[in-house]
Amino acid sequence: MFRLRRTRKKVRSALQNIDLQQALERASTHHLRQFKANEPRIKWSELKLKAQEIRQKNLEKLPQLIEQFCSEARRSGAQIYWAETASEARNIIEKIIHQKKAKLVVKAKSMVSEEIELNSYLQQKGIKIIETDLGEWIVQLAGDRPSHITAPALHLTKEKMAELLKNKFHQDIPSQPEAIVEFARQNIRQAFSQAEIGLSGANFAVAETGSLLIISNEGNARLATSLPPVHIALLTLEKFVQTLEEAMTLTKALIFASSGNRMTAYVSLITGPSRTTDIEKQTIIGAHGPREVHIIILDNGRSSALQDKTLKQALTCFKCGGCLLVCPVFQAVGGHIYGGPIYPGGIGAVLTSITRSPQEALLAADLCADCKKCEDFCPMGVLTGEILLELKNRLPTTPEEKILSKFFRYSSLPKIAVKLGFQAQRLLKKDIQSWLPPLVWLAEKKLPPLPPHSYFPPLPEDKKEDKTKKKVFLFQGCLIRFLFPSIARAATQILRFFHLEVISPPQQVCCGAPNLHLGQKKDFITLAQKNIQLICEANPDFILTLCPTGNAILRKKYPQEFPEFRPWSSRIFDLTNFLAIKEFFPPQLHQSKEKIFYHYSCHYLYELGLEKPPLEVLSNWGYQPIVEDEPRRCCGFAGAFSFKNPELAHHLWVKKKEKIEQSQLEIIATDCPGCIFQLKSYLQKEENRYAVYHTVELLAQRLSEKLRENSQ
Numbered sequence: 001m002f003r004l005r006r007t008r009k010k011v012r013s014a015l016q017n018i019d020l021q022q023a024l025e026r027a028s029t030h031h032l033r034q035f036k037a038n039e040p041r042i043k044w045s046e047l048k049l050k051a052q053e054i055r056q057k058n059l060e061k062l063p064q065l066i067e068q069f070c071s072e073a074r075r076s077g078a079q080i081y082w083a084e085t086a087s088e089a090r091n092i093i094e095k096i097i098h099q100k101k102a103k104l105v106v107k108a109k110s111m112v113s114e115e116i117e118l119n120s121y122l123q124q125k126g127i128k129i130i131e132t133d134l135g136e137w138i139v140q141l142a143g144d145r146p147s148h149i150t151a152p153a154l155h156l157t158k159e160k161m162a163e164l165l166k167n168k169f170h171q172d173i174p175s176q177p178e179a180i181v182e183f184a185r186q187n188i189r190q191a192f193s194q195a196e197i198g199l200s201g202a203n204f205a206v207a208e209t210g211s212l213l214i215i216s217n218e219g220n221a222r223l224a225t226s227l228p229p230v231h232i233a234l235l236t237l238e239k240f241v242q243t244l245e246e247a248m249t250l251t252k253a254l255i256f257a258s259s260g261n262r263m264t265a266y267v268s269l270i271t272g273p274s275r276t277t278d279i280e281k282q283t284i285i286g287a288h289g290p291r292e293v294h295i296i297i298l299d300n301g302r303s304s305a306l307q308d309k310t311l312k313q314a315l316t317c318f319k320c321g322g323c324l325l326v327c328p329v330f331q332a333v334g335g336h337i338y339g340g341p342i343y344p345g346g347i348g349a350v351l352t353s354i355t356r357s358p359q360e361a362l363l364a365a366d367l368c369a370d371c372k373k374c375e376d377f378c379p380m381g382v383l384t385g386e387i388l389l390e391l392k393n394r395l396p397t398t399p400e401e402k403i404l405s406k407f408f409r410y411s412s413l414p415k416i417a418v419k420l421g422f423q424a425q426r427l428l429k430k431d432i433q434s435w436l437p438p439l440v441w442l443a444e445k446k447l448p449p450l451p452p453h454s455y456f457p458p459l460p461e462d463k464k465e466d467k468t469k470k471k472v473f474l475f476q477g478c479l480i481r482f483l484f485p486s487i488a489r490a491a492t493q494i495l496r497f498f499h500l501e502v503i504s505p506p507q508q509v510c511c512g513a514p515n516l517h518l519g520q521k522k523d524f525i526t527l528a529q530k531n532i533q534l535i536c537e538a539n540p541d542f543i544l545t546l547c548p549t550g551n552a553i554l555r556k557k558y559p560q561e562f563p564e565f566r567p568w569s570s571r572i573f574d575l576t577n578f579l580a581i582k583e584f585f586p587p588q589l590h591q592s593k594e595k596i597f598y599h600y601s602c603h604y605l606y607e608l609g610l611e612k613p614p615l616e617v618l619s620n621w622g623y624q625p626i627v628e629d630e631p632r633r634c635c636g637f638a639g640a641f642s643f644k645n646p647e648l649a650h651h652l653w654v655k656k657k658e659k660i661e662q663s664q665l666e667i668i669a670t671d672c673p674g675c676i677f678q679l680k681s682y683l684q685k686e687e688n689r690y691a692v693y694h695t696v697e698l699l700a701q702r703l704s705e706k707l708r709e710n711s712q
Contacts, residue, residue, distance in 0.1 A: 007337065007363055007367070008647065010333075010337050011333055011337060011367075011645070011647055011648055012647055014332070014333040014334060014336075014337050015332065015333065015647060015648070015651050019156075019157050019159070019160055020155055020333075020334055022157050023154065023155055023156055023157045023160070023334075024154070024155070024330075024331050024332070024334055025331070026157070027148075027151065027154045027325065028325045028326070028331050028631070031259070031260055031322070031325040032260075032325070032326075032630060032631055033260075034259065034260030034261065035256070035260035035322075036260075036630065037260070038256065038260055038261065038262055041262065042252075042256050042262060044256065047249070047252060047253050047256070047379075048253065048379050048381070050249055050253075051249055051250050051252075051253040051379055051380065052316070052379075052380055052381050054241065054246045054249060054250060055250070055316040055318070055380055056316065057242075058240060058241050058242055058246070059238065059306075059312070059315060059316060061242075062237060062238070062240060062306070064207075065207040065240040065241070065242060066207075066237060066240055066297065068207040068208070069205050069206070069207040069210055069240055070210075070297075071210070072207070072208065072209055072210025072211075073210030073211075073271075073272065073295060074210070075210065076210050076271045076272030076273075077272040077273045077275070077285055077293065078210065078272045078273070078293040078294070078295050079292070079293070079294045079295065080295050080297070081294065081295065081296045081297070082296075082297050082299075083296055083297065083298045083299065083300075084299050084300070085299070085300055086115065086116035086117070086298070086300055086355075087116075089116045089118075089234065089296055089298045089300075090116055090117075090118060090121045092296055093118065093122075093199070093232060093234070093296065094121070094122065094125060094127075096197070096230070096232060096294055097122070097127055097197060100196055100197060100229075100230055101196075102127070102195075102196035102197045102230070103127065103128060103196065104127075104128050104129075104130070104191065104194055104195040104196060104197075105122065105127060105128065105129040105130070105195060105196075105197045105198070105199055106129075106130050106132050106191050106192055106195040106197075106198050106199070106223075106224045106228065107119075107129055107130065107131055107132060107136075107198075107199040107200070107224065108132060108133060108198070108199070108200040108201070108214070108216065108220055108221040108224040108225065109131075109133035109135070109136050109150075109152070109201070109216070109220075109221070110199070110200060110201030110234060111146070111149055111201065111319060111342070111343065112201050112234050112235065112236055112298060113199065113201065113234055114145065114146060114342050115298075115300065115342050115343070115355055116234075116298070116300070117342075118199075118234075119131075119140070129199075130188065130191050130195075132188050132191070132192070132218075132220035132221075132223070132224050133152070133216075133218060133220055133221075134153075134180075134181065134184050134218060134220075135151055135152035135153040135154070136152045136153075137184060137188060138152070138153040138156065138161055138164065138184075139152045139153050141164060141165070141168050142156075142164055145336070145342075146335070146344070147334050147335035147336050147344055148321055148324055148335050148344055149319045149320070149321035149324065149343065149344065149345075149348075150258045150259075150319070150320065150321040151321065154334070154335070155334045155335070155336065158175045158176070158177055158180060159175045161175070161180050162174065162175040162179075162180060165180065165183060169183075169187075171183075188220070192220075192223040192224065192227045192228070193227055195224075195227070195228045196228055196229060196230060197228050197229075197230045197231075197232060198223075198224040198225050198226075198227065198228035198230070198231050198232070198290070199224070199231075199232045199233075199234065200212075200214060200221055200224055200225050200231070200232075200233050200234070201214070201233070201234055201235060202214055202233050202234075202235040202239060203215045203239070203251070203254065203318065204239050204240075204241050204247045204250060204251070204318075205235055205239045205240045205241070206240075206241055206242075206243065206244055206247050206269075207240055207241065207242050207243075208242060208243050208244065209244060209269075209271055210271055210272070211244070211269045211270060211271040212233055212235070212268075212269070212270045212271075212295070213247050213251065213267065213268070213269055213270075214266075214267075214268045214270065215251060215254065215255060215264050215266070215267055215268075216264065216265070216266045216268070217259075217264050217265045217266065218265070218266075219265065219266060221266065221268060222266055222268055225268065225270060225289075225290070226274075226288070226289045226290070227289075228290060229286075229290055229291050229292070230290055230291070230292045230293075230294070231270070231273070231289075231290040231292070231293045231294070232294045232296065233270070233293065233294070233295045233296070234296050234298060235295070235296070235297060235298070236297070236298050236299075236300070236302060237297055237298070237299055237302050237303070238302055238315040238316070239318075244269075250318060251267060253318075253320075253379045254318050254320045254379070256379075257320040257322035257377070257378075257379045258320040258321055258322055270293070272293055273285050273286060273289065273290050273291055273292055273293045274286060274287045274288060274289025274290055274291070275287060300354075300355050301354045301355045301356075302315060302354060302355075304354075305354045310386075310387055310390045310391075311350070311353065311354055311387065313381075313382055313383065313387070314347070314350045314351065314354065314382055314384075314387060315354075316380040316381075316382060317347055317350075317351075317378075317380055317382050318379075318380065320379065321345075322377055322378075322379070323345060323346070323347055323373075323374035323377055323378050323382075323384065324344060324345040324347075324374075326373045326374065326376075326377045326631070327345055327346065327371075327373060327374055328369060328371060328373065328633070328634045328636075328652050328655075329346075329367055329368065329369055329648065330344065330345050330346075332648060332651050332652065333367075333648065335348065337367075338364060338367050339352075339364050340352025340356065340360060340361060340364060341356070341360065342355075342356075345364075345374075346364065346368050346374055346384040346385065346388060347374070347382065347384050348364065349361040349364030349365055349368070349388060349391075350382075350384060350387050350388065350391075352364070353391055358391050358394065358395055359395060361388075361391055362391070362392070362395060364388075365388040365389075365391055365392050366392075366644055366645075367645060367648070368384075368385060368388050368641070369602075369634060369636075369638040369641045369652075370385040370388075370389065370517065370638060370639075370641065371385075371602035371603070371606065371634050371638060372385055372602055372603055372606035372607040373602065373606050373634075375606065375607070376605075376606035376607075376609075389516055389517065392516075392517070392518075392519040393516060393519050393520075393521040395519065397518065397519035397520065401518040401519055401520065402518075402520060404514075404518055404640075404643075405514070405515045405518045405520035405523045406523070408478070408509075408510040408512070408514045408515055408523065408527070409509075409510075409515065409520075409523040409526055409527060469499055469500060469501040470499075470500050470501065470541040470542065471500075471501045471503065471538070471539070471540045471541050471542075472495055472500045472501065472502050472503070472540055472541065472542050472543075472544055473503055473504070473534075473535055473538050473540035473542070473543045473544070474488065474491060474492065474495070474502050474503065474504040474544055474546075474575075475504075475508060475511070475531070475543060475544065475545050475546070475550060475554065476488050476504060476508065476546060477510075477511060477545070477546060477547040477549075477550045477673060478510045478511075478514075479547070479673035479674060479676070479677055480546055480547070480673050483673075483677065484673055484676060484677075484694070486697060487546055487673065487676075487694045487696060487697055488504065488546070489700075490694070490696045490697045490699070490700035491544070491546060491575055491696045491700075492504070493700050493703065493704075494579070494584075494696060494699055494700055494703060495544075495575075497703060498582075498584045500542075503538055503540065505534050505538070507530070507534055508530075508531055508534055509527050509530050509531060510527050511527070511528075511531065511547075511549070511550040511553040511554060512524035512525075512527040512528050512553060512557070513549050513550070513553050513639060514639055514640050515527065516553075516557070517639060517640040517641070518640055524557075524561075525561060528557070528558055528561060528562065529562075531554075531558075532558060532562060532565050535568060536568075540571070541571065542571050542572075542573060542578065543568065543571050543572045543573070544572075544573055544574070544575045544578055545572065545573070545574055545575065546574075546575055546671075546673065546694065546696065547672060547673050547674070548574065548601050548603035548604040548607065548608050548610075548671065548672055549603050549639065549672070549674065551572060551573075551574050551608060552603060552607050552608065554569075554572050555569050555572040556569075574604070574608060574610060574613075574671065575696060576610070576613055576614050576617050576671050576695050576696065577608075577610050577613040579613075579617050579699075580612075580613035580614075580616050580617050581613075585617075585620040585621065586620075586621060586622075586702065586703060586706055587706065593619070593622055593623055593624040594622065594623055594624065594667070595623075595624045595626055595665055595667075596618070596623050596624070596625055596626065596665060596667040596668065596669050596698070597625075597626055597627075597628075597660055597663045597665040597667065597668045597669070598614060598615065598618065598625035598626065598627050598668075598669050598670070599628075599635065599656075599660075599668055599669070599670040599675060599679065600627065600632055600670070601635075601670055601671060601672030601674070601675045602634050602638070603672065604670075604671050604672055605632065610671075614669075614671055614695055615627070617695065617699070618669065618695060618698065618699075621698070621699050621702045622702050623669075623698060623702075625669065626663055626665060628659040628662070628663065629659075632659075633652070633655045633656040633658075633659050634652050634655075634656065635652065635653055635656045635675050635678045635679060636648075636649035636650065636651070636652030636653040636656065636678060637649065637674045637675055637677060637678035638674070639674060642678070649678075653678065653682055657682065657683075660683075660690075666689050666690050666691065667690075667691050667693070667698075668683075668690060668691070668692045668693070669692075669693050669694070669695050669698055670692070670693075670694065670695070671694065671695050673694065676692055676693075676694060679692045680692045
């Protein structure tokens with residue numbers, strides 16, 4: 001089912017690959033630990049904003065920056081070339097190599113060279129090319145491709161690296177990192193002095209001086225660009241910045257996001273070929289460094305992306321790779337499965353749509369859980385999930401996606417689907433790996449009990465009419481309407497306690513998020529129009545949501561598609577956040593606070609940014625919420641994602657379950673009905689040890705207890 005039938009086997013293989021899982025876990029853990037240790041010292045939030053301003057400003061005047069750079073670089077003695085396509089870039093490089101009659105090329109790490117598939121091209125032409133970055137060298141020896149933008153061999157453990165070197169060089173190499181590094185140093189080092197050409201990328205190109213800025217840790221980039229007599233630099237047109245000061249600000253942001261370190265070992269500025277003025281102050285080209293510098297500027301779809309409002313923001317990405325190391329899907333399967341054919345991860349899918357075709361990005365787009373972790377982390381603020389969502393809705397969808405989308409568009413169909421799901425689950429067997437994803441999704445769960453009124457039960461009426469009350473429109477969302485009506489009732493009880501009039505029309509429909517993720521924007525528009533009409537007719541003072549995804553859709557997507565809805569967006573609040581803002585807390589509670597495990601929904605934490613409100617509210621209502629240590633795990637639901645990728649979703653759930661078990665707490669609170677569905681459907685298999693609640697349900701329990709106390 002769906003396009004993912006072609007990747008499910010690969011996903012299962014990756015999830016069962018113990019070495020891969022160990023490598024990904026080690027890498028992400030080391031990155032997180034280093035990042036968190038230095039974050040307070042780097043003033044990260046301020047640095048991100050400053051870096052984003054620089055990138056946005058420079059992106060708007062790229063033609064002028066490129067023209068200025070070319071002029072200054074030529075003045076310094078560099079030769080400039082323009083390549084529209086990957087093929088043109090390869091041909092230019094081959095031509096220079098043949099002109100110099102070179103037989104050996106040493107290369108510093110360059111994802112752009114991977115983009116144009118340079119290594120295989122030159123090898124077919126009989127030209128030897130050696131990767132000098134340790135990770136790239138390992139990948140080259142393995143006949144593989146990079147699985148991460150800045151850590152190419154991230155998919156390999158140190159043990160696997162040592163085994164590879166032993167097989168290639170017939171020597172016993174200890175699996176200690178120090179031994180692997182020393183062996184690589186001994187084997188690569190002599191190539192620097194033997195090579196006729198050194199090839200590199202560039203992290204930034206400085207317009208005011210015509211300089212290339214190259215960041216590295218290993219020292220290989222300096223050797224590759226200094227020892228050979230000819231240096232070829234390959235860069236793309238989004239790399240240009242105005243000044244050296246701007247370049248250094250971006251460098252600080254890139255280094256920290258990439259490695260968690262405050263500074264890297266080497267930051268090189270190269271301005272033309274080497275020269276000396278030691279003889280009568282006369283400039284002589286070709287001292288100890290290269291006599292020639294050739295700079296190739298590659299377009300490869302980027303000019304077109306600049307004209308596309310959605311894709312343009314992706315060109316601010318400076319390829320730090322940090323987003324991959326916080327991405328739960330990347331951490332589960334790695335960059336060889338999740339991403340494009342060259343660039344890994346969600347951002348890799350976006351770059352694939354720019355440099356190759358949107359069609360090639362669709363498989364990765366389907367694997368994206370849209371958890372917003374990458375968007376929250378990204379130093380450039382690239383909305384990767386939003387871009388992938390837009391790409392899905394630009395391209396043709398499968399018949400299955402169209403059918404599934406209709407279940408959300410027509411209000412009577414979800415009711416039928418829920419009942420059928422419960423019936424189907426009783427018939428499913430355990431051996432289901434080859435089954436369709438929806439059946440796998442059903443079979444591995446124990447669905448929460450179907451409520452007596454499974455289709456929008458009426459809320460209790462407020463018999464006391466008071467025109468002075470503020471009016472609240474309670475937007476419930478699909479899961480609450482069909483599976484968890486107790487959440488809506490609890491919310492109503494609390495809001496009415498604080499003298500608010502609650503309206504929640506039964507005619508309200510799905511917010512439309514599933515339709516967008518299924519690539520059915522027309523269905524989304526239809527649903528949005530119905531909800532907008534209801535809200536406008538009700539004319540509420542506040543619009544409160546019980547689902548973070550619904551909140552984001554109403555507050556962000558509706559105004560984008562319907563400008564007339566923009567005035568309403570300032571009235572939309574998550575209910576728990578609303579209680580915190582209004583300080584709607586009960587009278588003093590005297591009993592000791594009960595410890596509970598609080599699970600952050602990904603959208604709640606990373607898109608809405610509501611880290612403190614639920615903890616504040618729960619604490620004031622007589623609970624002691626305990627949150628897990630970093631990294632905070634995704635539960636694996638993610639709406640349509642878990643339906644399309646049940647094995648991957650289950651893998652994420654297992655990671656979450658480990659955190660819950662470590663807490664030794666059996667009451668779990670969250671503010672997302674999707675997470676509640678995931679938690680309940682798995683934890684119900686645990687002999688009913690665990691109780692899972694929406695935050696407002698726990699608050700309603702406390703309120704009922706307090707009211708009973710007062711009545712006695």
